[in-house]
Amino acid sequence: MGYIKNIPHENRLRLAEQVSIQPGQVVSKTLAQNKAVSLTIFAFDKDEEISTHASHGDAMVTVLExxxxxxVDGKEYILEAGETLVMPAGKPHAVYGQEAFKMLLTVIFPLEG
Incomplete structure (x- = not known):
């Protein structure tokens, strides 16, 4: 059993092709989820968003398309395909579809105790 799910193993693929932009929606596909890490790909239609929230783990986004x-904490960053941003644990952050776009979200959680 693999730890990464919802995408084929031992095949070349493009992550951006594994999730589709849907009108008026934010679409997500979880690739891995446990106490230490969360790996999810997202597709945002233009003007769609995830409102301000905080995470107890560091969140790293990489724009795919x-x-x-x-x-992040009131400061805006515009990212294009191939660019990455780390949103530190505990800082409020939000995501907005400046245009239709896709991203990979990796969250690393602290190991308790």
Missing amino acids: GTGKFT
Whole structure:
């Protein structure tokens, strides 16, 4: 049994092709989820968003296609395909579809005790 799910193993693939942009939606596909890490790909239609929230883990986003706007602790960052941003644990952040775009989200959680 593999730890990464919902995508084929031992095959070349493009992550951006594993999730589709849907009108008026934010679509996500979880690839891994446990106490230490969360790995999810997202597709945002233009003007769709995930409102401000915080995580107890460091969140790293990598834009796969298009352009997204990320707001971290009140500061805006515009990221294009191939660019990455780390949103530190505990800082409020939000994601907005500046245009339709896709991203990979990796969250690393602290190991308790």
